């Protein structure tokens with residue numbers, strides 16, 4: 001799962017540094033992308049491209065590893081064999097996605113350990129929705145279905161981006177997301193069409209999660225110079241609003257058809273414009289949470305820190321001078 | 331202590347505030363191994379991604395579950411990243427073999443020697459070795475194994491590979507590695523994948539819920 | 552109890568409880584790749600238990616979900632080894648090593664069981680268990696020859712875990728009939744194979760094998776006597792399931 005690299009992450013005042021790049025190399029680089037060819041790790045690339053991609057893939061990786069925690073919360077309590085095994089497999093996949101994405105980011109020059117250090121020291125961001133808790137099994141189901149659905153919208157777009165290693169990772173990830181989406185939908189449908197207790201649990205979870213889901217794709221795009229460059233370079237592939245609209249188009253009808261409601265009276269599709277209208281999410285609250293003051297920020301980081309600290313002796317024991325770290329190839 | 335909805339975390343006893351500032355040092359970094367996977371007998375080994383591991387045997391354990399826990403698999407190779415020689419990447423219509431640096435005459439091998447069985451023993455005795463060759467056909471796709479050559483160095487192996495596989499086009503990038511550096515799964519161990527296709531709970535197709543939705547809609551018209 | 556049921560319940564409950572315990576590591580492992588591998592093996596164990604509960608169901612016992620999610624500790628036949636909390640990774644790995652060697656050898660022997668449905672399951676799982684043992688052996692050998700810190704930890708874990716591991720081989724009243732009817736080779740024979748097998752691996756490490764004759768096996772599990780950890784585990788596992796026993800989750 002994944003929250004988009006939204007525009008608020010981009011440098012707003014710093015220069016792009018493009019004026020310092022070799023104009024011939026830059027032109028070749030841009031021509032390659034314009035031709036639809038992917039960029040591979042051995043290629044020349046502008047510093048800004050490397051920096052933005054590193055940040056974006058790294059954040060995506062963090063979102064996977066942190067994103068495994070809200071559903072991991074229910075891993076020991078999933079009801080019945082069918083759910084228990086699938087919940088384990090899904091949480092495992094999310095850890096696997098982190099592994100794939102850290103590897104892709106490493107090809108750009110930042111080591112995985114450095115990325116993990118930055119994460120546990122609170123220096124890196126990850127998708128803000130994972131700073132909210134999953135107090136019931138139904139909350140976990142809502143994530144499995146709808147947060148993953150949102151992630152798929154993003155990831156399918158990004159899989160068409162320009163960086164080869166990221167595309168390869170996303171191809172693998174998207175194939176697994178198909179399982180997550182179906183599993184999540186299956187679980188939500190069972191609850192929504194089940195006993196009154198199940199139904200009430202599911203509606204309550206959906207009410208809790210809806211505001212966060214509406215922020216998942218990030219604030220409305222204000223096109224800056226930098227976004228234009230990143231779009232030209234196929235780093236950023238779709239606008240936040242586009243993704244959100246696509247998501248609503250695909251999933252709101254599926255939510256309504258099983259008799260669930262959404263806690264936004266304004267939510268409706270404008271048939272004339274083809275766009276969904278809704279109550280503007282509370283972006284001030286979003287900012288507050290993403291900057292550390294959410295219900296679970298401290299816990300999420302503390303968990304990663306504990307995992308790293310408790311595992312340190314294992315890694316120390318296995319380090320051999322024989323295997324020198326070099327960047328993975330692709 | 332942080333109170334969590336996750337009983338596992340409550341058992342961990344997470345402190346409210348971080349105890350130490352930094353928990354990892356720069357040294358805390360394994361080498362990486364590149365992983366190749368075979369879908370079915372006779373299919374080429376295809377690159378699937380890297381794993382971090384201290385040794386090849388551990389890399390294999392890791393690779394097996396990270397890259398082949400779904401779908402059929404008949405074999406897996408792991409290679410230390412540092413043992414792979416990489417050519418320049420060229421355009422999607424070009425061949426990386428056209429851009430190989432020229433070798434001095436003394437090092438350049440006679441083309442086609444890989445199939446010369448008569449001279450084989452002598453060549454090995456003279457220090458030549460087998461090299462595995464992988465091609466990338468299109469940027470954004472994955473490297474695939476195309477075969478082996480015999481040579482005295484990675485650079486020489488690329489020259490031989492050019493003679494043997496150079497007809498193939500396009501070749502965006504070539505990887506070459508000493509065959510001795512490749513850890514290959516044993517033929518007799520391929521049953522470690524025998525139950526993988528049965529683990530249907532990991533597959534999207536196991537979750538069919540449309541009937542249930544239709545029934546609900548019919549009952550709640 | 553009928554010897555078939557007796558044997559199947561012991562096998563199935565071991566797999567369920569250890570699979571459940573090992574799943575607790577998911578997302579908390581020492582290395583990302585190891586996190587994934589360990590989770591797979593936990594899933595495998597759940598899968599094994601499900602297949603065994605299905606055999607029980609075919610013999611007239613309740614549905615697997617009912618059997619797994621509604622019984623209480625005294626009705627469980629697992630050994631106490633599997634119910635202990637995950638502790639630190641040294642313990643979890645050591646338990647995995649000691650249990651999975653027994654598991655591999657047990658299923659190898661069950662491949663020729665006179666009870667054909669069980670023999671079939673055992674034959675099918677061969678490759679899966681081979682990977683588990685390979686994983687356990689590789690880790691044991693690596694950590695058991697690594698830093699002083701690691702060797703000390705692993706030795707401590709081994710000393711602590713072995714008495715519990717001996718509890719795997721606790722026999723029940725059905726044992727003579729299990730052996731005579733060709734259902735299974737019996738726990739004593741399994742134990743001696745297991746001992747040989749783990750000793751061979753430990754010999755390749757800096758770890759000392761404690762004298763088993765001086766250890767008292769932690770028994771009782773096969774008769775429903777458990778540590779204080781099992782009931783809370785079961786309550787946790789069934790927390791959602793029991794919210795609404797009529798529900799289809």
Ligand SMILES: [Fe+2]
Pocket residue numbers: 001094148151177180
């Ligand atoms: Fe997912």
Ligand SMILES: [Fe+2]
Pocket residue numbers: 001002064093094097173
């Ligand atoms: Fe994911």
Ligand SMILES: [Fe+2]
Pocket residue numbers: 592596651654680683
């Ligand atoms: Fe096992």
